[in-house]
Amino acid sequence: MESRVKPGLDGTQGTRNQVKEDGVGTPRTVRICDAVLRLVALAATLIAAAVIGTARQTKTVNIQVSPTLPPLPLTVAAKTAYSSAFVYFLIANVIACVYSAISLATSTVKRDSKSNIGLSLSIIDIAMVALLFSGNGAALTFGLLGKHGNSHVQWQKVCNVFGKFCLDVAVSSMVSLLGSVAYVLLVLLALVSLHKRSP
Numbered sequence: 098m099e100s101r102v103k104p105g106l107d108g109t110q111g112t113r114n115q116v117k118e119d120g121v122g123t124p125r126t127v128r129i130c131d132a133v134l135r136l137v138a139l140a141a142t143l144i145a146a147a148v149i150g151t152a153r154q155t156k157t158v159n160i161q162v163s164p165t166l167p168p169l170p171l172t173v174a175a176k177t178a179y180s181s182a183f184v185y186f187l188i189a190n191v192i193a194c195v196y197s198a199i200s201l202a203t204s205t206v207k208r209d210s211k212s213n214i215g216l217s218l219s220i221i222d223i224a225m226v227a228l229l230f231s232g233n234g235a236a237l238t239f240g241l242l243g244k245h246g247n248s249h250v251q252w253q254k255v256c257n258v259f260g261k262f263c264l265d266v267a268v269s270s271m272v273s274l275l276g277s278v279a280y281v282l283l284v285l286l287a288l289v290s291l292h293k294r295s296p
Contacts, residue, residue, distance in 0.1 A: 127290050131204050134279045134286070139197035141276030142229070145269045146190040149236070152177050152265035156258055175255070175262040182239035183266070189232030190273055193225050193280075219287040222280050229277040233270055240266045 153176045159168035177183040200218050243263055246254035256263035 127286065128204070130286055131283065132201065134283045135197055135201040135204060138225075138276045138279040138283070139194060139201055141272050141279065142190045142194035142197055145273035145276065146187055146194055148265055148269040148272070149177055149183060149187050149190070152183075152262055152269070154259045154262040158258060173258075175259040180239055182235040186232040186236035186269075186273070189228050190269075190276070193229050193276060196221065196225060197276075215287070219284065222283045222287070226277060226280045226284060229273060229280065233273055233277060236266060236270050236273075240270065 153174065155172060155174045157170050157172045160171050161168045177187060200221070203214060204218060240263065242252065243259070243266075244254060244256040246252050
């Protein structure tokens with residue numbers, strides 16, 4: 098009967114080579130997925146920051162001071178800077194965007210197996226998940242308040258007046274959520290990769 102293992106030192110050389118060949122595809126695939134997800138996170142956070150950073154709208158509204166007097170025209174503006182929730186959302190996306198660019202450049206550099214860069218990136222990725230989700234939560238909460246108002250505290254809805262501004266906030270939030278999901282997938286990818294490497 099013919100052996101399927103290539104001859105070598107005690108017949109084990111062929112087995113070692115086979116294991117090494119089988120493992121080549123997995124790290125490369127992980128690196129490609131990692132780079133794609135970081136690129137998605139970079140693009141999403143950049144677009145979200147640009148949209149919310151430039152969101153503003155000016156409208157002239159009529160204010161009824163007294164039932165006997167005619168309404169007074171008043172020019173009002175909606176800007177990101179007028180809401181601390183939107184400012185926080187903007188800062189969170191700028192931080193995530195800068196980190197995405199740095200981590201994308203760092204993750205594509207070939208590094209030795211003893212390097213702790215991968216672990217450091219994974220830890221910061223988790224922090225980015227928390228930062229982006231908290232920023233999204235703040236922006237969406239304030240956005241919903243603008244859309245529906247709050248009758249309990251007599252806050253009126255404003256999205257019927259500032260429709261374009263509210264649309265910019267909604268688009269920015271949705272795109273930023275895509276960046277958040279990309280970071281969640283990066284964390285999961287790191288966990289799966291770690292699990293596969295463990296004996």
